Amino acid sequence: MAVTLDVVEKQADLCLDAFHKQNLSKEALSKLCDLIHAMNPQKQDLLYIQAHDTNPKSQAMGMSMVVNGQFEEPPLDPQDWPYQSVLEAIDDGWRVISFPDLSLLMYEDNPLGLGCEFILEKIT
Amino acid sequence: MPARSVSFSELETYDCDPTLTDTDVIRMCTHGYMMFEGVVPGEINQRVLEFTKNAAIQHEPLELRSEDWFVEHVLLNPAVAGAIRSLLGAHFHVPVAISNHRYQCPHQRPQEWHVDGASKFTPELDNLQVFYYPQDSPVEVGPTELLPGSHLIRNAHRAMCHIGRIRGSVHTVAPAGSIFLTIYNIWHRRPSSTATCLRQALKYFYWRTAAPKRDWIRENIDFTRIDFNGPAQGLTADFQECFRASQIYMYLCGKLDAYKFMGGQCWPLQSNRKDGPFWGYPKEIEDA
Numbered sequence: 001m002a003v004t005l006d007v008v009e010k011q012a013d014l015c016l017d018a019f020h021k022q023n024l025s026k027e028a029l030s031k032l033c034d035l036i037h038a039m040n041p042q043k044q045d046l047l048y049i050q051a052h053d054t055n056p057k058s059q060a061m062g063m064s065m066v067v068n069g070q071f072e073e074p075p076l077d078p079q080d081w082p083y084q085s086v087l088e089a090i091d092d093g094w095r096v097i098s099f100p101d102l103s104l105l106m107y108e109d110n111p112l113g114l115g116c117e118f119i120l121e122k123i124t
Numbered sequence: 125m126p127a128r129s130v131s132f133s134e135l136e137t138y139d140c141d142p143t144l145t146d147t148d149v150i151r152m153c154t155h156g157y158m159m160f161e162g163v164v165p166g167e168i169n170q171r172v173l174e175f176t177k178n179a180a181i182q183h184e185p186l187e188l189r190s191e192d193w194f195v196e197h198v199l200l201n202p203a204v205a206g207a208i209r210s211l212l213g214a215h216f217h218v219p220v221a222i223s224n225h226r227y228q229c230p231h232q233r234p235q236e237w238h239v240d241g242a243s244k245f246t247p248e249l250d251n252l253q254v255f256y257y258p259q260d261s262p263v264e265v266g267p268t269e270l271l272p273g274s275h276l277i278r279n280a281h282r283a284m285c286h287i288g289r290i291r292g293s294v295h296t297v298a299p300a301g302s303i304f305l306t307i308y309n310i311w312h313r314r315p316s317s318t319a320t321c322l323r324q325a326l327k328y329f330y331w332r333t334a335a336p337k338r339d340w341i342r343e344n345i346d347f348t349r350i351d352f353n354g355p356a357q358g359l360t361a362d363f364q365e366c367f368r369a370s371q372i373y374m375y376l377c378g379k380l381d382a383y384k385f386m387g388g389q390c391w392p393l394q395s396n397r398k399d400g401p402f403w404g405y406p407k408e409i410e411d412a
Contacts, residue, residue, distance in 0.1 A: 048286055052358060061359070064288025073234070074290035081289065111277040111279035114287060
């Protein structure tokens with residue numbers, strides 16, 4: 001079970017109370033430290049996929065990721081990319097948080113940017 | 125060839141015979157770059173590497189512009205100057221600045237994809253950005269990565285910083301002494317590298333001074349059947365890359381005013397068709 005901020009705060013209050021009563025123990029402080037470490041704040045990973053069109057099944061033309069706070073790129077050969085489409089990423093647990101900006105696609109004679117960009121997230 | 129009353133390094137403009145054919149020019153319009161492998165002699169490459177060891181000028185070695193041997197064999201390299209003459213016309217302007225993109229390899233993190241600053245998104249090809257590798261540049265050294273055909277798609281550096289891998293990108297792997305021409309707004313970046321060495325890539329810029337006209341090596345081509353399909357196919361809405369590439373070619377021929385987008389199956393789209401009018405075909409190009 002995930003340790004919540006409430007649990008950590010209760011233990012901190014116990015430690016503070018014990019400190020005022022001059023009976024703060026090493027064990028109580030150690031427990032507080034363990035709880036803080038166990039809380040392990042959740043992080044957002046991002047997956048950018050530039051697809052050929054707005055269909056989530058369309059071929060990925062570009063891909064990059066932010067994983068554990070680091071910007072990453074998939075392998076050089078597109079055949080080795082972890083996903084070939086947005087739909088494959090969704091099937092692997094990624095959630096779409098941004099859909100392509102359709103206003104960029106309305107003027108065919110003024111091509112803008114790389115494909116249709118989906119942004120997806122995973123909370124880890 | 126110029127009258128040799130002035131030294132190479134004193135030249136501001138230059139003229140020579142064009143060396144590209146219509147086929148070459150059309151390919152430049154569709155791909156946005158052109159590679160010349162190993163055209164600079166080995167002793168010149170070595171001299172450049174020695175010259176750029178001077179810490180004071182490592183990143184902006186403008187002093188090379190004052191060296192006759194550099195201007196003659198690199199900036200006005202015969203194999204390359206003929207191509208520049210073909211694309212920018214007679215008396216093109218010789219570079220006035222030189223950058224050297226030096227990076228100590230290995231370098232795990234690639235540079236951001238970008239279009240260089242002050243880019244003009246236009247079919248009017250009036251300048252060329254040129255890269256020169258004085259050393260062997262295998263993929264391990266991180267030769268410039270570019271996206272062929274991307275000069276046909278508008279983008280801006282600040283909008284590209286999150287882009288990573290792109291399907292269809294190429295590393296400009298090349299031996300020492302290679303030079304490649306680019307249309308300025310092509311998307312590019314320095315990729316990651318795995319070798320342990322100093323990576324160097326010199327970059328400089330040429331301008332047109334003469335009005336565009338079709339004075340390269342002419343081929344007997346059927347203008348109605350020019351194929352402007354290129355690597356940007358799939359990167360734009362259907363057919364748009366053909367229209368944009370054809371506009372660049374029309375401009376280079378001095379006939380951009382004759383170009384008309386007529387929609388649907390108009391020129392230059394290719395398909396089996398009944399004899400009859402080819403809507404949008406700029407017949408004026410036959411006089412180019």
